[in-house]
Amino acid sequence: MTENQTLHHNPIALHKALDRIWGTKPGWGRLAAVNHNVIGVRFMLTALVFFAIGGVLAMLIRTQLASSQSVFMDAETYGQVFTMHGTIMMFLFAIPFFEGMAIYLLPKLLGTRDLAFPRLGAYGYWCYLFGGMILIGALLAGVAPNSGWFMYTPLSSSVYAPGINSDVWLLGITFVEISALSAAVEIIVTIMKIRAPGMSLDRMPIFAWYMLVVATMMLIGFPPLILGSILLEVERAFDLPFFDPTRGGDPLLWQHLFWLFGHPEVYIIFLPAAGAISTILPVLAGTPLAGYRMIVSAIVSMAFLSFGLWVHHMYTVGIPHVALSFFSAASALVAIPTAIQIFAWLATLAHGRARFSIPMLHIFGFFFVFVIGGLTGVMLAMVPFDWQAHDTHFVVAHLHYVLVGGFIFPMLATAYYWVPHLTGKQPVQHLSHAAFWMIFIGFNVTFFFMHLTGLRGMPRRIFEYPAEFGWEVLNFVSSMGSFVMAMGFALVALDFILLFKFGRAFRRNPWKAGTLEWAMPTPPPSYNFASIPRVDNRADLLDPDVIGPHLAAGRGYLGMPRDDRMEVLGVNSVTGEPEQLVLLPRQTFLPFWTAVATGSFFLLMLFKFYWATPVALAAVIVCFCLWSRSSPSSFDDDAVPIGHGETVPVHIRAESPPSYLAMVLTLVADATLYISLLFGCLFLWISAPNWPPANLQSPSLWLLILAATSMSLGSLGSRISKKSAHMSLLGNGLAFAGHLISTGSFISIAFYSLPSASGHAATASLFVIVCYISLHGVVGSIFAAHALWRALRDHDMSVRVLDLKIGALWHDYSAASAFAAVGFCLLLDSLVRDGGV
Amino acid sequence: MLWGSFALFTLVLGLFLAAVLAPRFGRGVSQARWIILGGLILPVPVLAGLTFYAFAQGEFLLKGAVSEANEVLEVRAIGRMWQWQFSYPSVSGGPVHTDILHIPAGRTIEIIAESEDVIHSFWVPRLGGKIDAVPGHSSRLRIRADQPGRYGGICSEYCGTGHAGMQFEVRALGQDDFRDFLTGGLRHD
Amino acid sequence: MRHPLLLLILAFVVWSGTFLLVYATQATGCSLGWHNNDIAFWRSPLRFILIVLVVISFVAILGTLAWLRRRHKPAAALETSTFLGQVKTYVTIAAIFSTAFCFAGVFWLTLCPL
Incomplete structure (x- = not known):
């Protein structure tokens, strides 16, 4: 207690004590960083490097198209360049950049010290970096993907793309998507659980609502893409025909899976930017955000609607009109939530007094460009118009208006608004105006004229065009505009370099904002808040100038460092009342090594050393098992003081700890993938040519029942094991055995009972479904083995209940999906026999 | 709009x-x-x-902007890397041409788009509409040229390195010329 | 399962389910040839099935609104539950409107490929 008392009310001593615990170590210790400040900034800087590479590729494209028969690039190089431009901007810039922004900002806006799973964030970052490096390496080696960023089969399948180009895309992007999924889980759990006390749902800063919606969309949107990539890679590597029409596959399956991800993706990119505007704009206008509830309702509705319009990328593939009408109507509807947000911002501006500061200027750019993009989007949503404009430069112009308007301009506003927070310096602002106008004018010259080029019939993705078609002048104008825009971006970069070098320091809260991220010193310390605030108002209407010194003096919650533990508070997801003390893991190299192991798996796949991949997978599993050993030491007491005379249990003994929610969310993503797989196989039955297969021998019913029943032993075992320490041994032993038997029977079905999987898409589907279940069996047996080992070693049930609860979730899901697989086998069998057309 | x-x-x-x-x-x-x-x-x-x-x-x-009574002429358009082949399934032994599509003016044409390799897309900007040729599927589109003349057509789905050069021409002929064409009377220039 | 955020999205979950179901039914129907005899308006069995599905889900989603209104009880502080109640109502109304708007096409548009 003496240490605590000396620290109390002495900000400097408190800072030193906390920074020693939370700070990242120098030198090699940087590879062990788990702190969200470090990880968030790394995400953003890496994304900016990729943005620059993607920008250079765009310059190459515009140079090529500036004249009609340019000899600058040949068709193959051009194919790689436009494919990589799209891929980099979407997967390596836009998504990671806003992830980095959310990772950096969320804990600060929510009034806490870090995200819920710091190690997961670090692992995600390394996956992103390594995956991106694979893609850039391929670009430099001249074997980059070349089938367009949406990789339509069969152009990307092994017959028409025999090189490793497509594999680079499929494996590299899947590797990068690990970071998107882990960020999604981390963001949702943090927003639901790790907030400042008193921050009920209605008091959350609006940005947290936006990110909650975005992360949920990512959780549902990415699995179909990952599934598609896996299936296509499996087709390329092992000749399982999912997309090959001669063997019962269908190229349209790829399009469905890709766009089921691809359209929500646009909103996934737009919403964080909109969230930033909803945070910044009221501050600049000096008045609270109008229509908080309307906006929350609008973005929730938007999230759902955005999943109902993927087919609007496929209007020209011959889908019946009535089906198109669902998607067309949803595409029109999704404009309404956008309109609500735009008018909420206008209402805020009208009721405040805004001036044209630099962020405001970029918000103006956003309004101008995004509204045009939205309007052309409504035009394209209309089926007859789309039949004409689809796959022309009109679409290219539209999507750049939406993405640059909806993401780049808001992000520039964001950068000018928050870079002072990041650096502790205010801009010099000699270049900012000129840079804005160059980007703004350059952008509009480039892409406005591209609408016309498209309406005059110029298709996308052609590397040359006949001079007599009359597209040359417009293309030349576009190219000139693009160079002005590029110079504008260079000026922005220079502007920020000047800021880092010569920026003026400021005291606190330069924009007079009402959000918590300004209630801390800038640049922010590793632990954000020396003590955690209690929030008694909506968290964008607070007064950081009062709260800041109060927290720095340790007068909030947890203002007393204890035994080198990294402590944050876990709250009730609705009321925001403290429920648990969450102990975060310390700095560790494990995320780095786990990502290296994961990367080695992807590289082995890429270079076709398939025999060695099990070793890499085993290494990944071993690394993940080691994670639990680096978990923090706990308290022995049931109730731990957190300050202000309140006590709460530690998270491993709490009612609903963060990791439990994380497991639920992981299973939601997993289930989305599984459901997409089952629907995809049914889709093949409906749509693909060359059905039914000549010989679909269904696996023996008894073997199927044995496999599924033994999988449900896992579920039963986990129920028994919660009863007592002895029952725990029995239950987990049962679960372990069940998983092993089940995995064995499913594997024997896959390899002995089914006819050759490369013969027809039907058997290939069953094969993949059975492999999916086997994989769950393997992971389930690892969970059970881990629980067994803990039961033998440690007899205190109370510290193991959490592990068992998480394991039980997995066992239950595995059992349910095994029964679904058996049902699906029987269904497909009967459809092929009786209902096949 | x-x-x-x-x-x-x-x-x-x-x-x-x-x-x-x-x-x-x-x-x-x-x-x-x-x-x-x-x-x-x-x-x-x-x-x-x-x-x-x-x-x-x-x-x-x-519906192709026609009343049911007006007969629709079917044209099979097969895309392959990187050309189009047009034939007339309703005319036995009818002509087969590559990259040139002859159609009668003033009559509705139903394009049946198919592909032998990757996805292509049939598009004649001035005649409107666009249909993808997806391997394993045949998709249909109705177009119509009111006046005789020549119309440029282009593949509008990226289909590999030859994509930019995969152009074709639609020649809309008068009724008599078209009849001659079907019976092999019209010389190909 | 009674988490207020899950209740908030309930109506749109129904909408999503309807979307999948109607789209899958339409595709299956075309594949199995249920759309034949499309001469008189009601003779097409596929159109009839689709209309029934859409009407059922519309009623279900209206039912959701009614159910949500009835079971509305303040779980948290008054402010929080008012907020959640209001957002829930807005979102549910949006879902009802979306259902009517998205699936109106089943009444007359061409059902299957030519």
Whole structure:
């Protein structure tokens, strides 16, 4: 207690004590960083490097198209360049950049010290970096993907793309998507659980609502893409025909899976930017955000609607009109939530007094460009118009208006608004105006004229065009505009370099904002808040100038460092009342090594050393098992003081700890993938040519029942094991055995009972479904083995209940999906026999 | 549609500039009213009208803008890297041409698009419409040239390095010329 | 399962389910040839099935609104539950409107490929 008392009310001593615990170590210790400040900034800087590479590729494209028969690039190089431009901007810039922004900002806006799973964030970052490096390496080696960023089969399948180009895309992007999924889980759990006390749902800063919606969309949107990539890679590597029409596959399956991800993706990119505007704009206008509830309702509705319009990328593939009408109507509807947000911002501006500061200027750019993009989007949503404009430069112009308007301009506003927070310096602002106008004018010259080029019939993705078609002048104008825009971006970069070098320091809260991220010193310390605030108002209407010194003096919650533990508070997801003390893991190299192991798996796949991949997978599993050993030491007491005379249990003994929610969310993503797989196989039955297969021998019913029943032993075992320490041994032993038997029977079905999987898409589907279940069996047996080992070693049930609860979730899901697989086998069998057309 | 878009664009940008530059502007209207007027009352009727108009228009185009009585001529268009081959399934022993499609003017044509390798897309900008040729599927599109003449056509789905050069020409002929063409009378130039 | 955020999205979950179901039914129907005899308006069995599905889900989603209104009880502080109640109502109304708007096409548009 003496240490605590000396620290109390002495900000400097408190800072030193906390920074020693939370700070990242120098030198090699940087590879062990788990702190969200470090990880968030790394995400953003890496994304900016990729943005620059993607920008250079765009310059190459515009140079090529500036004249009609340019000899600058040949068709193959051009194919790689436009494919990589799209891929980099979407997967390596836009998504990671806003992830980095959310990772950096969320804990600060929510009034806490870090995200819920710091190690997961670090692992995600390394996956992103390594995956991106694979893609850039391929670009430099001249074997980059070349089938367009949406990789339509069969152009990307092994017959028409025999090189490793497509594999680079499929494996590299899947590797990068690990970071998107882990960020999604981390963001949702943090927003639901790790907030400042008193921050009920209605008091959350609006940005947290936006990110909650975005992360949920990512959780549902990415699995179909990952599934598609896996299936296509499996087709390329092992000749399982999912997309090959001669063997019962269908190229349209790829399009469905890709766009089921691809359209929500646009909103996934737009919403964080909109969230930033909803945070910044009221501050600049000096008045609270109008229509908080309307906006929350609008973005929730938007999230759902955005999943109902993927087919609007496929209007020209011959889908019946009535089906198109669902998607067309949803595409029109999704404009309404956008309109609500735009008018909420206008209402805020009208009721405040805004001036044209630099962020405001970029918000103006956003309004101008995004509204045009939205309007052309409504035009394209209309089926007859789309039949004409689809796959022309009109679409290219539209999507750049939406993405640059909806993401780049808001992000520039964001950068000018928050870079002072990041650096502790205010801009010099000699270049900012000129840079804005160059980007703004350059952008509009480039892409406005591209609408016309498209309406005059110029298709996308052609590397040359006949001079007599009359597209040359417009293309030349576009190219000139693009160079002005590029110079504008260079000026922005220079502007920020000047800021880092010569920026003026400021005291606190330069924009007079009402959000918590300004209630801390800038640049922010590793632990954000020396003590955690209690929030008694909506968290964008607070007064950081009062709260800041109060927290720095340790007068909030947890203002007393204890035994080198990294402590944050876990709250009730609705009321925001403290429920648990969450102990975060310390700095560790494990995320780095786990990502290296994961990367080695992807590289082995890429270079076709398939025999060695099990070793890499085993290494990944071993690394993940080691994670639990680096978990923090706990308290022995049931109730731990957190300050202000309140006590709460530690998270491993709490009612609903963060990791439990994380497991639920992981299973939601997993289930989305599984459901997409089952629907995809049914889709093949409906749509693909060359059905039914000549010989679909269904696996023996008894073997199927044995496999599924033994999988449900896992579920039963986990129920028994919660009863007592002895029952725990029995239950987990049962679960372990069940998983092993089940995995064995499913594997024997896959390899002995089914006819050759490369013969027809039907058997290939069953094969993949059975492999999916086997994989769950393997992971389930690892969970059970881990629980067994803990039961033998440690007899205190109370510290193991959490592990068992998480394991039980997995066992239950595995059992349910095994029964679904058996049902699906029987269904497909009967459809092929009786209902096949 | 163009003028409507222009009007909406001017409206939103005008409101933005007025709200920022004129300090008293829009303050008399409550915030809730701003959102309801601009976010619901304005877009809902516009979007609803547009969507249902587009449904009707799409239905019209699908039927090929013809009454049932008028006979439709089928043309099989097979895409392969990187050319189109056109034939007439209803005419036995009819002509087969590569990259040149002869059609009768003033009659509705049903294109049956198929592919032998990757996805291509049949598009004649001035005749409207566009249909993907997906391997394993045959998809249909109705087009019509009212006047005899030559119309440029182009593949509009990226299909590999030869994509840019995968152009073709539609020659719309008068009724008599077309009959000659089908029977091999019209010389290919 | 009674988490207020899950209740908030309930109506749209129904909408999503309807979307999948109607789209899958339409595709299956075309594949199995249920759309034949499309001469008189009601003779097409596929159109009839689709209309029934859409009407059922519309009623279900209206039912959701009614159910939500009835079971509305303040779980948290008054402010929080008012907030959640209001957002829930807005979102549910949006879902009802979306259902009517998205699936109106089943009444007359061409059902299957030509």
